[in-house]
Every structure is written in structure tokens, then in C-alpha cells.
Amino acid sequence: MSNNWTEHVAQAWNEHAANWHSRSAEMWEKGSRKTILPLFTRLVLPQDGPVLDAGCGDGYASRKLAAAGYRVEGLDLSAEMIALAQERTADALPVRFQQGNVAELPFADDHFAGVLAINVVEFAESPLDVLREFHRVLRPSGILLLGILGPTAGPRQFSYRRLYGEAVIQNTMMPWEAKQLAAENGFQLVEEAPVYREGVSLELANSLTSELRQALSFLTLFALRKPEG
Template identity: 30%
Template sequence: MHSSNEYAGVAVQPHHEAAARTWDLGGQDYDNISFGVSDALTHAAQRLNPQPGQQILDVATGTGWSARNAARYGAHVTGVDIASGLLDAAEDLSAHMQPPIRFQQADAEQLPFPDGSFDGVISTFGVMFAADQAQAAREMARVCRSGGRLSLAVWASEGAVLDFFGVIGKHSGDPAPEPSPLAWGDPDHARALLGEHFELWFEPGINNHYFDNVKDAWEWYASGFGPIRQVMNNLSASEQEAFRQDIDDYHGKYATDAGLHIRREYLLITGRRK
């Protein structure tokens, strides 16, 4: 296993350093966040359809869920992320995989690989958070060989996730990023980022996530979701209670007789490198 110290000094863009610290707060529990969106992650891997022996890059791998999905096909997978703690968890959680998955710290805006290194590139709710969207798109195109495949799961520009991040933003006090990461969920915006280099297809999807009650949902996200942990760290006790109440109210909208059924709209972008 890598230690976080082994990742030290590897290039993360200065404007991503705070984000890396935030996502790291989830640690190995962030894998539960991936479990909650695993139907969408499966969709992305199946559309990528990697072949045995191919070289696949998972950008913003987190705890390695999509890297493991790609490795199931017999592909040789490299997973990169800016968050060293998530990479530590990915190493542990992926130790059983064959072929072995290689994890390393790298920034989506400056991938440390030669042109055309990969037969396919996947990113699931990851690269969309890079600050310079056009540069991240250019980098994915650069490292993907001609004829190679692209598969990106991104949140829809409107709907459940926009509302969820709205609750977090209300309590964090941070200005909304511009452009929004959710802009990737607009096919016209995605075409503007990727269309020069990829032939593109779009499939809307719904991620389904289930909890018994809002208490279970809160504990799930307060443990593993770095942005929520970051907000909690910065609030007083009374402010934390107000934040939790707003998150509970958000999740309560998804109550059914059987328990919570959260439906999150996403877009799957698939492409072939020109």
C-alpha cells in the first residue's frame, strides 16, 4: 500500500489543493458514497466496454470503484486522483484485483502520461469537478489514442444533485464555482468541451439510492462525503444542527412507504476518439 507521504510533492494544481483536502476527509468511508451511486458507475463501465489487456485510465478515481469495474474486464487500469487519502483507500480496497490496478496522484488538468497512452478513459462524477473544464477535457483527449473510448458519468445540470449542493452551499458560505461542475450535464456544454476530439453519444440516467430514514442518510453522508464533513468542521454546534436539519428535510422529500428512495438525474457521455 502507498502511504500519503509517498504521494507528497506530486503535482496537484494549486487551485485544487483545497479540494483535495476536502475530498480526503471522507477517507475509506468515501467508498460508501460510491456504493450509493454504483448503478451509475456500472452504467459507465459497461458502456466503456474495455477489452482484456487494454490500457484504461480512471480520472478522479476516488476509492477506485470505477477502476475496479474496468479491471473486471481484464483491462490494465490506472487510477488517478488529487486526494492522497482516497488513493490510500483505493489501494487497500483494490488489492485483490487481477490484473493489479495502479494508483497514483495526478491532476486531471495535467495528466502525467504521454499522448495516446490509453485505449479508454473513464471518469464517474469526478473530472466534472476540475476547475478548468476545458483543460481537463483536452487532457483526456490527449492521453486517449485515436479510436479509443471515453465514458463519463456526470450529474445533470438540474434536479436532485443541484438541490443537494445548494443545501451544502447555503451553509458553507462559499461562492458557487463558475462554471458549475453541473454544466457537464448539459449535452451542448459537453459537446463544446469534447466535440472537437470525440464523436459523442448521450444517455440520461437515474441513480437510485435507498435508506430506511433521514437519520441513516445523514450518518452515511456525514461519515464519507468530504464536502459535508468540511462544512461541519467550520460550523458552531447550533449551526451544525441547522445544517443537519436542512439535509434531513432534503432527504425527507424522497420518503416512500418502504423508506427513502432518492432519485438523482445524471448524464452518461460516451465517445470515440477521432
């Protein structure tokens, strides 16, 4: 990432940290993120090895995973988010938080059994660089759970001002593009799970193609495996 992009993303999330923190528990327990950890913990077990919560925000998911017995590294570009994560974490939990850039992960090759990255790659200047970093730090057969915003999800507003020629902190990568980019760069699709916007009929959605389901989603989850060898 260029310094300007990185600085702008960090500044924006520092400014949004308190608001995010006030809503994070609700999102993870009852809202748009409630299905994420059940899917992740079905595919990656505590005994498989350490896991990375990339773009961990205030650390809510990291703490939930640590409380379930996972060894967790939480990383976020925002210093304010990391401060919130650290102040709410009990010493006994096997979780560590640090500020860092997902495009330049401070971890060894083949280190993690799983990587959780929800609405993170959309805020990268180069999604390709970030996917390559996730692939590098994952062990063979490790799982990346990637969450990508749907085309009309509210947080897409972060990219709107580009239409006025202004600098923005969000790329416009669509779920289908993320899926294809991952497939072309060393990942195998294990599972695809849309999180639909309110009002979407499941009966209708289940009759549609993958691309049309993505169009109705708030976000789409892609469980991706790094192959052996």
C-alpha cells in the first residue's frame, strides 16, 4: 500500500473506532456478523494451530475465539481500534493484539491454521497484495474466511467520493471478483455463504445463481483453503 492510502485508512478508522465499538457486540451476536464465527469454528479447530484475526477492529471476534480455546493474533491498522481491543482483554485469554498492515503481515510463512478477514480487503489499495500475504502466512490446508461487502451494502459509501475525483479509502472490488482473484492466486473454494440484506426471501435467494445471491447480500463469506504442496 502507498503511504497516503495507508494513512488515510488508519485515520478514518481511528475516527470511526468509538462508533464501531458501540455496535460491535450487537453485530457479532445478533446482526450481520452472527454467522461468521460459527462457520469459521466449524472449519478451523483450536487444536489445528494459531489463527489470525486480520482487521480485528475492537477485538470482539478475537476475544470470542480466544475464550473458545483458540490462540489468536489480532491485527488492525487503526491504533484506536487496537487500544480498545487491548483494554477489554483479560490477561488469561490466549490473544495478542498489535497494530499492523494486512498488506505487510509481521508473521512467518506457513504460520496460521486459519485467517479471519471480514470487510478488510475492500479497504486495501491492492487486494491482490493482501490475498498473497494471507496465502503466505497460512499453513498448507489452512483456511481463509474472507468476507466481502455486497454491491449495495451501506459501507460501500466509503468509495463514493471517487466519482468526484477525491481520494477514497475503499476499492470497488465485488464479491465475484474476490472469488476469482482468490482462485487465480492459490486458493481453493471450500464454501460460499451469503449474508443477505434485510427483506430478502430465502426461498427466492436459494433458487438463484451464486452471482445473483451475491447481488442480494450485505456481504458474502468465502471459505478458502490453501492447498497442500
